[in-house]
Amino acid sequence: MRRRRAAPTRPRTVTLRAPAKLNLCLEVLGRRPDGYHALAMVMQCVSLADTVRIRRDGRPGGVRFGLRGSGAGGVPRGAANLCVRAAALFREETGLDEGIRIDLVKRIPAGAGLGGGSSDAAAVLAGLEMLFERRLPRRRQMALAARLGSDVPFFLAGTAALCRGRGERVFPFAVRKTFHYVLVLPPVSLATSRVYAAHRNLFTGVRENRLRPPGPWSTLIRESLRRGDARRLGRLLRNDLETAAFRLEPRLSRLRRGMAALPFLGVSMTGSGSAFFGVTGSAREAERLAARLRAGPAARGARVLAVRSLPSGETALSRR
Ligand code: C5P
Numbered sequence: 298m299r300r301r302r303a304a305p306t307r308p309r310t311v312t313l314r315a316p317a318k319l320n321l322c323l324e325v326l327g328r329r330p331d332g333y334h335a336l337a338m339v340m341q342c343v344s345l346a347d348t349v350r351i352r353r354d355g356r357p358g359g360v361r362f363g364l365r366g367s368g369a370g371g372v373p374r375g376a377a378n379l380c381v382r383a384a385a386l387f388r389e390e391t392g393l394d395e396g397i398r399i400d401l402v403k404r405i406p407a408g409a410g411l412g413g414g415s416s417d418a419a420a421v422l423a424g425l426e427m428l429f430e431r432r433l434p435r436r437r438q439m440a441l442a443a444r445l446g447s448d449v450p451f452f453l454a455g456t457a458a459l460c461r462g463r464g465e466r467v468f469p470f471a472v473r474k475t476f477h478y479v480l481v482l483p484p485v486s487l488a489t490s491r492v493y494a495a496h497r498n499l500f501t502g503v504r505e506n507r508l509r510p511p512g513p514w515s516t517l518i519r520e521s522l523r524r525g526d527a528r529r530l531g532r533l534l535r536n537d538l539e540t541a542a543f544r545l546e547p548r549l550s551r552l553r554r555g556m557a558a559l560p561f562l563g564v565s566m567t568g569s570g571s572a573f574f575g576v577t578g579s580a581r582e583a584e585r586l587a588a589r590l591r592a593g594p595a596a597r598g599a600r601v602l603a604v605r606s607l608p609s610g611e612t613a614l615s616r617r
Contacts, residue, residue, distance in 0.1 A: 310352040311427050313614050315420040316342040316607055317411035318451065319478065319574055320567045321522070322515045325496060325537040327508035333447070333463040335491055337511035340412070340448075340520045342456040343478060343604040347413060348402040349420040353428055358396020360384045366403035368413065371486055379414040383421040383445055390441060391431050404519035405515040408486025410568025412452070416444045416614075417451035423614045439465075448568075452614060457521055461511075472554065474525030476606040477583040478574045481556065481590065483599040484547050485571040492569035495541035531562025531576040549573070551576065555595020559586055580605065 318340045326335040347366070362381050364374050369406030372378065372608040380399050387393070395506075399421060422442060426432055433441070433564040442449035447464035455469030514535045543550040549566070552573060556564045561575030578585040583603035 298352060308428065309355070310510050311424045311426045312348060312350045313347045313424050315349050315405075315413070315416040316344070316346040316456075316616060317405045317413060317416065317480075317604075318342050318567070319447070319480075320410065320536060320565070321534060322518045322570065323536045323538060324511055324514060326511060328497065329463070329508070334496075335508045336461065336464055337515045338460040338464060339515050339522070339524065340458055340460055341472070341476070342452075342607040343480070343600060344607065345405055345411070345480065345604050347405050347417055347420075349417055349424060350402075350584070351401045351421065351424040351428055352398045352400075354398065354477050356396060356591070358395045360388070360397040361396070363398070365375040365401040366401070367405045371407050372414075373402055379418040379445060380421045383418040383449075384425065386441055386444065387402055387422055387425045390433070390437070391429070393425075393429060393431070395429075397425070397428075406482055406486070406572075408488060408499040409572040410424030410489075410566065410570045411572055412448045412568065415446045415448035418442070418454045418606055420614045422449075423453060439467075456609050457514055457522055470519055470523060471609040472522045472606065473609075474520070474526070474527075475608065476525075476527055477580050478604050478606070479561070479577060479583050479587045479590065480602045480604050481552065481573045481575075481596050481599050482602070483546075483549065483552060483573075483596075485549070487542060487545060487570045489569040491545060492538050492541050495544050496538055499541055499544065515607045527576055527578050528562050534563040534565040534576070536566045538569050542566060544592060546571060552595055552599070555589070555593065558595070559589060561586060564591070 322339040324337040405411050443465040448464045450467050454467040457472045458467045458469040510546045518533050565578045566573050587601045587603045590601045
């Protein structure tokens with residue numbers, strides 16, 4: 298008699314990498330009736346990442362949450378954390394009542410425009426699906442993600458994408474080459490809503506409900522990424538929120554000028570700030586320019602990191 302093989306035991310924990318993103322393009326097309334801004338963006342994931350570990354309790358219970366790491370400052374530790382909100386939403390949608398514990402190691406600073414909280418939330422949604430084998434239909438998963446934040450769907454979709462709507466309509470594309478950036482993290486946190494409000498005050502001529510069509514930047518940037526052309530990418534970078542961020546934090550304008558004086562292929566702010574990045578042609582060049590920034594006055598008080606883009610073969614949220 299053949300012995301029946303025991304059913305495979307489901308894993309009790311899953312550990313995911315939740316990467317930061319850079320905005321290679323952020324074009325504001327106007328303000329929508331719902332108060333959000335219509336955008337045309339290109340985003341790409343980079344090697345700076347948080348780690349999200351989820352463990353099942355094996356019995357009914359709630360969501361417990363632990364937070365540590367160099368980027369934990371200013372990040373909510375309780376129910377307001379996007380990880381906890383993502384888990385609560387997933388449980389509500391699926392009727393899951395087993396207790397879970399989420400441990401977040403935070404390296405991506407909050408209020409930097411790097412999408413760290415959104416990436417963590419996406420990791421929790423993806424991780425819970427893996428742990429409990431409850432695959433939500435793609436559309437439903439993306440809709441849940443968008444309820445958590447405009448950037449959350451991007452992190453479920455891939456490592457590089459064109460994003461429209463308020464950021465939640467995502468069109469991923471493949472990038473063959475690795476791009477090398479220098480990331481500057483100033484000791485300043487900017488709330489996204491404040492930066493958009495400052496942008497509105499600066500550009501009061503922009504009529505509500507009158508959205509302009511996007512310019513050529515996002516599609517040209519997508520082509521530069523696809524072709525692996527860092528030089529062209531550097532020339533095309535665009536972020537419409539920079540002026541608003543400078544209004545709120547004038548020292549960011551000095552940082553940008555200091556970076557632009559170095560031989561980067563291009564310099565830009567990411568998202569609503571406060572982080573800036575420079576495009577370089579190689580890992581060695583990124584290390585060299587990072588060292589120059591650390592030694593000079595332009596990035597004083599800031600953390601300076603050489604990072605690389607994540608390959609498109611992997612999803613942004615790969616298992617560690
Ligand atoms: O969607 P998310 O929660 O990340 O947005 C945070 C805030 O940023 C919003 O409340 C809004 O003030 C602003 N925002 C916006 N237009 C967008 C995205 C965000 O005005 N497309």
